Every structure is written in structure tokens, then in C-alpha cells.
Amino acid sequence: MNARHTAAPSTDLDHQREAIAGLGHELRALVDATVRTVTPADVLHRVTDEVRRLTSQLTGRRRTRTEIPHVDEFPGGIRMFSPVTGPGNPLAPPVRVTPDGDGVTGHCTLGIAHEGPPGYVHGGMSAMLLDELMGWACSAAGTPAMTVSLQLRYHGPVPVETPLRVHARVTGTEARKVFVTGSITTEADGDRQLVTAEAVFVAPDPERARALFPER
Numbered sequence: 539m540n541a542r543h544t545a546a547p548s549t550d551l552d553h554q555r556e557a558i559a560g561l562g563h564e565l566r567a568l569v570d571a572t573v574r575t576v577t578p579a580d581v582l583h584r585v586t587d588e589v590r591r592l593t594s595q596l597t598g599r600r601r602t603r604t605e606i607p608h609v610d611e612f613p614g615g616i617r618m619f620s621p622v623t624g625p626g627n628p629l630a631p632p633v634r635v636t637p638d639g640d641g642v643t644g645h646c647t648l649g650i651a652h653e654g655p656p657g658y659v660h661g662g663m664s665a666m667l668l669d670e671l672m673g674w675a676c677s678a679a680g681t682p683a684m685t686v687s688l689q690l691r692y693h694g695p696v697p698v699e700t701p702l703r704v705h706a707r708v709t710g711t712e713a714r715k716v717f718v719t720g721s722i723t724t725e726a727d728g729d730r731q732l733v734t735a736e737a738v739f740v741a742p743d744p745e746r747a748r749a750l751f752p753e754r
């Protein structure tokens with residue numbers, strides 16, 4: 539469904555988020571069309587000119603490197619431009635995350651733009667999905683934290699254009715360290731783990747957090 543056709547926004551913030559998601563949705567469609575097209579070069583040149591013209595409309599005031607978008611809730615909440623869950627980021631599938639009894643579960647379908655081997659997901663994309671979901675599991679457990687170690691096992695190729703489920707859960711904590719596991723399966727075969735992950739996250743001490751995120 540086109541993101542612009544969702545329910546009427548209730549606040550300015552909702553309105554802004556809806557507009558951001560609408561643009562992200564259309565850009566994802568553009569990215570998908572771009573990596574699939576077999577259209578001739580003259581059409582590609584024409585489209586390139588049009589995209590350049592559109593881009594120039596978005597280059598007024600831009601946020602700085604450390605600025606947290608006003609539409610976000612950081613840490614542990616909405617991230618409109620996350621490369622994994624952000625509806626406003628055309629790089630994101632985006633993954634829809636829901637808490638479950640045992641951690642968090644993400645749902646998404648990856649496209650040809652995320653391909654590694656033909657027909658299958660790039661291994662780095664799988665790592666990104668798992669890293670993000672394991673980060674959400676830390677936040678859901680009340681300890682927003684950053685990855686310090688991430689180990690993956692690729693048991694089977696992950697198909698593109700196939701609904702996927704990414705699961706992550708905290709298995710233990712030790713002071714500021716959080717131990718997390720994760721997996722990717724298809725929605726259709728939830729018992730067959732295609733990728734599994736083990737990670738250590740660390741909640742930065744307050745002084746370190748202030749230095750890393752000065753605008754928080």
C-alpha cells in the first residue's frame with residue numbers, strides 16, 4: 539500500500555513522519571526499479587537528469603552529523619532514518635519490529651537491491667539485520683547498548699523476495715555487558731535457521747555516552 543494513503547495524521551510530528559515515510563516508500567520503489575531495469579541508455583540519462591533535479595529540492599537546511607532528528611525517539615525508540623528499520627531511509631527494507639515474549643522479532647522482505655549471490659541476500663545485509671535486531675533486544679530489556687562483538691554463522695542462503703523473520707533475545711548481562719543471540723528464518727519455515735548470531739553489547743558509561751551523543 540502506498541504510505542501516503544494511511545490514516546489522517548493527528549499531530550505535526552505524525553504529519554512529518556508520514557511525509558518522511560511516503561518519500562522513503564517511493565525512493566525504495568525507485569531503487570528497486572533502478573536495479574531491475576533493462577531500459578536503454580537514453581531513458582537512463584533522462585531519468586538521471588530528473589533525479590538530480592529532485593535531489594536539489596532537498597539540499598536546503600540539512601542536519602549535522604551528530605544531530606538527532608526531531609522526529610526520532612533516541613535511544614530505544616523510533617528511528618525514522620535507520621538503515622534497517624527506518625521508513626524514511628530507502629536503504630532500509632524497512633524491518634517492522636515487534637516485541638515478543640522472548641525478545642524482539644523483525645519482519646521484512648528483502649529485494650534485489652540487497653542481493654549477494656543471484657537470488658539470495660548479501661551476507662552483510664543479514665549481519666546488519668541481526669545487529670540491529672539484537673540492539674533492539676537490548677533496548678527492550680531496558681539496556682540500550684552498542685555492539686562490541688558480533689559473530690555470525692551462515693547455515694543456508696537467505697532468499698530475496700521472501701518474507702523473513704529475524705529474532706533476537708538477551709541471554710544474560712554482566713555489569714554493562716549484554717549477551718544477545720539472534721537468528722534469521724523465512725516466515726514459511728520458522729524452524730530452519732538460515733543465519734545465527736551471537737553478540738556482546740556494551741551500554742556506554744554516562745561520560746562516554748555524553749561524548750558519543752552530545753546532542754542527546
Ligand SMILES: CCCCCCCCCCCCCCCC(=O)SCCNC(=O)CCNC(=O)[C@H](O)C(C)(C)COP(=O)(O)OP(=O)(O)OC[C@H]1O[C@@H](n2cnc3c(N)ncnc32)[C@H](O)[C@@H]1OP(=O)(O)O
Pocket residue numbers: 613614669670673674682683684685686687713714715738740741742743746747751754
Ligand atoms: C545515551 C545512551 C546511549 C546508549 C547506546 C545507544 C544505542 C544506540 C542504538 C543504535 C542502534 C542499534 C544499531 C545496532 C548496533 C550498532 O550497530 S552499534 C555501532 C557499532 N558499535 C560501535 O561502534 C561500538 C564501538 N565501541 C565503543 O564505542 C565502545 O567500546 C563502547 C561501546 C562505547 C563502550 O565503551 P566504554 O563505555 O568505555 O566501555 P569499556 O570500559 O571499554 O568496556 C566495558 C566492558 O565491555 C568489555 N568489552 C569491550 N569490548 C569488548 C569486546 N569486543 N568483546 C567483549 N567484551 C568487550 C570490556 O572488557 C569491559 O568489560 P569489563 O572489563 O568491565 O568486564
